[in-house]
Amino acid sequence: MLSERQSMILNAIVDDYIRSAEPVGSRSISKRGDVAFSPATIRNEMADLEELGFLEQPHTSAGRIPSNKGYRYYVDHLSPLKPLKTEDLKLFKQLAAEKLNAVEEVIQHAGTVLASMTNYTSILLGPEMFNTSLRHFQLLPLSETTAVAIIVTSSGEVENKTVTIPAGVSVSEMERMANLLNDRLAGVPMHKLKARIYSEIGQEIQRHADHYEGLMKLLDDAFAAGKDQKVFLSGTTNMLTQPEFRDIGKLKTVLDLLEQTPTLTRLLSSEHKGIQVRIGSENVHQAFVNCSLITATYSLEGEAFGTIGILGPTRMEYAKVIGTLDLLSRAMSRALTGRYGA
Amino acid sequence: MLSERQSMILNAIVDDYIRSAEPVGSRSISKRGDVAFSPATIRNEMADLEELGFLEQPHTSAGRIPSNKGYRYYVDHLSPLKPLKTEDLKLFKQLAAEKLNAVEEVIQHAGTVLASMTNYTSILLGPEMFNTSLRHFQLLPLSETTAVAIIVTSSGEVENKTVTIPAGVSVSEMERMANLLNDRLAGVPMHKLKARIYSEIGQEIQRHADHYEGLMKLLDDAFAAGKDQKVFLSGTTNMLTQPEFRDIGKLKTVLDLLEQTPTLTRLLSSEHKGIQVRIGSENVHQAFVNCSLITATYSLEGEAFGTIGILGPTRMEYAKVIGTLDLLSRAMSRALTGRYGA
DNA sequence: TTTAGCACTCATTTCGATAGAGTGCTAACG
DNA sequence: CGTTAGCACTCTATCGAAATGAGTGCTAAA
Numbered sequence: 001m002l003s004e005r006q007s008m009i010l011n012a013i014v015d016d017y018i019r020s021a022e023p024v025g026s027r028s029i030s031k032r033g034d035v036a037f038s039p040a041t042i043r044n045e046m047a048d049l050e051e052l053g054f055l056e057q058p059h060t061s062a063g064r065i066p067s068n069k070g071y072r073y074y075v076d077h078l079s080p081l082k083p084l085k086t087e088d089l090k091l092f093k094q095l096a097a098e099k100l101n102a103v104e105e106v107i108q109h110a111g112t113v114l115a116s117m118t119n120y121t122s123i124l125l126g127p128e129m130f131n132t133s134l135r136h137f138q139l140l141p142l143s144e145t146t147a148v149a150i151i152v153t154s155s156g157e158v159e160n161k162t163v164t165i166p167a168g169v170s171v172s173e174m175e176r177m178a179n180l181l182n183d184r185l186a187g188v189p190m191h192k193l194k195a196r197i198y199s200e201i202g203q204e205i206q207r208h209a210d211h212y213e214g215l216m217k218l219l220d221d222a223f224a225a226g227k228d229q230k231v232f233l234s235g236t237t238n239m240l241t242q243p244e245f246r247d248i249g250k251l252k253t254v255l256d257l258l259e260q261t262p263t264l265t266r267l268l269s270s271e272h273k274g275i276q277v278r279i280g281s282e283n284v285h286q287a288f289v290n291c292s293l294i295t296a297t298y299s300l301e302g303e304a305f306g307t308i309g310i311l312g313p314t315r316m317e318y319a320k321v322i323g324t325l326d327l328l329s330r331a332m333s334r335a336l337t338g339r340y341g342a
Numbered sequence: 343m344l345s346e347r348q349s350m351i352l353n354a355i356v357d358d359y360i361r362s363a364e365p366v367g368s369r370s371i372s373k374r375g376d377v378a379f380s381p382a383t384i385r386n387e388m389a390d391l392e393e394l395g396f397l398e399q400p401h402t403s404a405g406r407i408p409s410n411k412g413y414r415y416y417v418d419h420l421s422p423l424k425p426l427k428t429e430d431l432k433l434f435k436q437l438a439a440e441k442l443n444a445v446e447e448v449i450q451h452a453g454t455v456l457a458s459m460t461n462y463t464s465i466l467l468g469p470e471m472f473n474t475s476l477r478h479f480q481l482l483p484l485s486e487t488t489a490v491a492i493i494v495t496s497s498g499e500v501e502n503k504t505v506t507i508p509a510g511v512s513v514s515e516m517e518r519m520a521n522l523l524n525d526r527l528a529g530v531p532m533h534k535l536k537a538r539i540y541s542e543i544g545q546e547i548q549r550h551a552d553h554y555e556g557l558m559k560l561l562d563d564a565f566a567a568g569k570d571q572k573v574f575l576s577g578t579t580n581m582l583t584q585p586e587f588r589d590i591g592k593l594k595t596v597l598d599l600l601e602q603t604p605t606l607t608r609l610l611s612s613e614h615k616g617i618q619v620r621i622g623s624e625n626v627h628q629a630f631v632n633c634s635l636i637t638a639t640y641s642l643e644g645e646a647f648g649t650i651g652i653l654g655p656t657r658m659e660y661a662k663v664i665g666t667l668d669l670l671s672r673a674m675s676r677a678l679t680g681r682y683g684a
Numbered sequence: 685t686t687t688a689g690c691a692c693t694c695a696t697t698t699c700g701a702t703a704g705a706g707t708g709c710t711a712a713c714g
Numbered sequence: 715c716g717t718t719a720g721c722a723c724t725c726t727a728t729c730g731a732a733a734t735g736a737g738t739g740c741t742a743a744a
Contacts, residue, residue, distance in 0.1 A: 102502075102503060102504040103504070135482070135484070136482050138480070140477070140478050140494055142477070142498045146498070148494060148498050148500060150492060150494075150500060152482055152490060152492075156484045156488070156490050156504050158490060158492060158500065158502035160444075160500035161444060162444040162445070162498050234601075236597070236601070237594050237597045237598050237601065240590050240593060240594045240597070241590075241594070246590075248582050248583075248588075251582060252579050252582045252583070255578070255579045255582070256579050259576075259578070259579065
């Protein structure tokens with residue numbers, strides 16, 4: 001579609017613009033060395049590239065900036081990932097070396113490292129309930145009327161929820177029910193749990209216990225909506241340093257969005273495994289028109305587990321971020337699998 | 343210390359400045375109606391107030407703005423709290439009406455309401471470990487080498503931590519130890535727990551179990567540093583709308599600070615019960631020189647439990663915020679005590 | 685003691701001129 | 715025919731001078 005030379009020029013322009021955040025002129029491209037043509041020639045090609053929709057011109061007498069389409073081309077034709085700088089690798093090694101026990105700590109820490117390495121905002125999604133199974137269930141009375149339900153998943157996550165004890169239900173009854181659940185449903189995937197409770201536990205309760213309705217209501221509450229995936233943010237303030245967010249209004253819409261965990265979960269969860277790049281308006285959300293979102297999935301035992309994302313301006317260091325994300329997602333998968341693996 | 347009239351004028355200036363964020367001139371005070379003197383008279387008083395350190399002048403030909411000392415006087419002499427607007431009261435009622443089970447949900451939601459009512463940033467500290475006691479302890483093996491330790495406190499909070507199983511320790515040994523802990527130490531305040539573990543459980547283990555060192559290490563890990571108090575932030579982006587944070591640099595220092603939970607915990611935890619106002623440089627932290635922090639404590643069963651805070655520019659609507667905070671802290675205490683109370 | 689009047693100060697706004705970066709086009713060159 | 719030098723043109727950003735106006739401090743009168 002693009003000639004060799006056009007491709008080179010487009011590449012050079014995107015590169016320059018990513019560094020400088022300012023419209024790139026023909027002269028500066030010519031002087032870079034990697035495109036050995038006169039400014040005039042480059043100008044001609046630039047005009048063509050603009051006509052084709054890869055470049056844009058803020059005004060007549062300014063240089064060109066890449067359009068979304070331009071970035072897309074740039075990303076799709078990135079040369080094979082460069083190795084990371086040694087200083088960055090050091091951070092990775094630290095990450096691997098640290099003795100982090102809980103899954104959440106691994107994720108949290110990875111997010112911090114990622115944000116400080118890239119100077120963008122990192123968004124990490126914790127384990128998807130979908131892929132874990134029940135390890136242990138427990139009901140612990142707190143008062144006459146309330147109890148705390150504790151659910152431990154196969155990945156070692158602990159969820160807890162305070163529930164109301166239905167009138168008339170005794171402590172021993174609750175204990176029996178919890179035991180029943182552990183006996184019958186340990187190992188069942190979380191997303192099938194509710195169905196199995198109805199089909200198996202329900203019957204049993206109906207046969208042996210007095211307060212069918214109450215007990216079922218209690219279980220319903222305890223396993224309600226398995227909670228959202230946890231979201232870990234880091235480096236949100238890095239947004240402030242990006243010149244494209246000098247405009248407080250734009251900045252606020254983006255930061256506001258980052259406070260809404262459900263939206264984030266939706267934006268990040270993706271069907272694909274592997275790395276995905278969403279540039280500007282390719283993002284569903286209106287507020288992200290000036291942003292690019294790069295995501296990668298990490299896994300436990302080969303099962304998709306969660307998502308790592310980097311949010312930055314469309315003018316983003318794609319090569320670096322993609323490389324980093326690739327390494328980090330592998331590192332996390334390794335760290336997690338190593339810990340809980342068979 | 344100040345004459346009646348000076349006090350009135352100072353009040354008027356602070357009021358005006360809080361609304362407009364712009365230096366207040368003698369003319370506008372004179373026109374307000376509540377200080378019926380000519381601009382010239384007011385100017386004289388203003389000059390005196392400046393000399394006394396209550397006011398400042400950005401430059402010779404500008405109006406006056408309150409100094410920290412000025413704000414302090416204003417706050418200390420606030421007229422008795424005005425009743426809240428009905429629309430705000432509605433929000434409170436909603437808060438009370440919602441059936442929120444877990445303590446954390448109550449806190450989280452209160453924070454959101456607070457931020458949206460005040461348009462500042464709300465910072466809420468969760469329950470202080472200090473004031474809760476142990477309800478239940480459990481060790482659940484996850485793999486050959488790891489287990490999850492679950493700690494339930496008297497307030498229904500569930501803490502969990504993944505720990506490494508020391509070499510050679512069997513599952514039944516761990517179970518026995520957990521049972522021992524529950525028998526002996528249930529009801530012991532969290533802050534005394536470590537000492538009691540050493541004094542009581544340690545001995546017992548030494549007598550009956552083989553792996554004293556390993557088991558003690560495990561308990562140490564499980565109860566390590568009882569985790570920081572949880573911090574709930576809401577409305578951080580409200581900072582963006584304040585004209586004093588037009589300067590991205592200042593904004594970033596503040597927002598960066600908000601990302602550091604340990605610092606926040608330190609800033610908010612206070613010895614006093616009740617409402618506390620820290621204006622500008624009265625805050626320990628350098629980054630908060632342009633901010634005021636107003637905190638209130640909420641409680642469970644009369645015991646100090648956690649802190650609610652509002653962070654905004656020194657030019658803050660003190661009257662409104664203090665009133666709101668007062669009501670909200672009571673509401674929260676009621677909501678929490680109502681739920682878990684005897 | 686209060687206030688009207690007035691000269692003075694100083695940040696902010698406005699406006700025109702200028703500089704400079706970059707383009708598009710044309711014509712010459714190899 | 716592709717490439718390049720040259721040049722006129724466009725448009726933004728910058729700069730400085732002048733105008734603006736909000737507000738003060740002081741003095742003198744009420």
